[in-house]
Amino acid sequence: MSDQIQRFMFDQTNVRGEIVTLATAYHEVLTRHAYPPAVNELLGELLAAVALLTDTIKLDGTLSIEVRGQGVLSLLMAESNPGGELRAIARIAEDSHLPSERTSFRELVGEGQIVITLDPREGNRYQGIVALDHETLSGCLEAYFGQSEQLPTRLWLAANGERAGGLLLQRLPDASQNQDTDAWERSVALAETIKTEELLGLEQREVLYRLYHEETVRVFEPKALRFGCTCSRERMANALVTLGADELRDILREQGAIDTQCHFCHTKYHYTAADIEALLENPDAPSPVIH
Template sequence: MNDYLVRALAFEGSVRAFAVRTTGTVGEAQQRHQTWPTASAALGRSMTAAVMMGAMLKGDDKLTVKVEGNGPIGPMIIDSNAKGEVRGYVTNPQVHFDLNSVGKLDVRRAVGTEGTLTIVKDLGMRDFFTGQVPIVSGEIAEDFTYYYAISEQVPSSVGLGVLVNPDNSILAAGGFIIQLLPGTDDETITIIEEHLNKMEPVSKLIERGLTPEELLFEILGKENVQILNEMPVQFECNCSKNRFGSAIISLGESEIRDMIEEDGGAEAQCHFCMEKYNYSVNELESFIDEINS
């Protein structure tokens, strides 16, 4: 079943909601980066949050999520956009620990409990919007919840989950974001809190086969939800040989001549998708010609 995201309103428009299944998307990231289970859970949760945040954008807008904790996986960088496309990487992908005290992957230990969560939005204007908050738990979902409360001042509940198979492949991944709009009454808030307290972990619900729509029905009550639309979600990288070629040209003639004389060519690798691009001596010499033309 393909990954997709749904947008919804609930309780007569007083609540905004997003839910997504990202099993295949996180699975592709796991394969490309060969992440071990705990690193997979951290990166997968972050990518799931980022793709829902991207769905709140419009047109060609895009954003970058940076999770920079003091744990051994190092910084994670995730890009997403308004089209359901997301890509991401973790600095140290081969990190894994025993399950924590409640039997879950120990994401907090991998990410760390000190550091920052930064969101940079490119809304097509001269300046980017940047919001940054301290990491409050390292479990990712709580950190995004805190980001919304502090940086965007929108009361939100963020749920994220990733289950990993014994062979390191991704069994289930997905999440939700529930946001209270101005004027939400106390009764509605109480209903949502009660449902959140009773529900199973989101990863378990996705493993059981619940769709993104059904996730929202679990949290908000089917009778209260109005599904607005859905959107396919996928791992997508916009790197290319031409883009890396432009980066090599920007290094200047001297650097390129060193590549020719010392290495007999050049190789570039994308951090996000791990794709490699090779440049022959002839190609590098053509870059020099371009610089001097």
């Protein structure tokens, strides 16, 4: 299975981990856009990260990570849900030109912040914000966990335009099972030896064996991941309503109808003047389905 996430833990310790590999889902994201190689690699890292965080936080809902920068790359966004569906997008600032050579994360995004949004199916929406104070995406996300979750967490992310992967280690607060006081430092030190080609090119169990063959590692059943977009005609209609009646009617006078497109999957939606008037009269009603 090329697209999956696997949980594991070290027996007799309070250290747990996850490893993720993406190929098809990553390819599905990239084929819908024409981003430069440097952006493709960052999107791969972000896809791996959002999958790891969703499984780590155990959220019954949608988790999104937005990197909002002031550099040539103004936005990176990835989203995941418990069903294993992933999607991602990037936005290049207007009148900006990406360097042709390999460019670092901080050089592309500049100053800014990462916004992590947890949107549960039940309960209140939560947002955590952390500044882009580190040189890598993984470093910024580690800072988020230290600030918001207050759990020591380490991340290793990699992508090459064809495959993406990530490894996460976390020290849990419950030390009652921790009979190995050096487990955290040792597991992190071993993970630091991982090579990009190993994270992207080897089966997950092979990676774990190479890193931790002298440890007692319990590996759980993997979870399948795939590309999936949550856009719908109803959601697009709700977004149109937020523009206001005056602006929508101005567009109709100019164009006769309104066509919109999902930025993630490029699905197109068409709304006639009658559709728009029906939305304005009753915005809570289901949007008419065009057959």
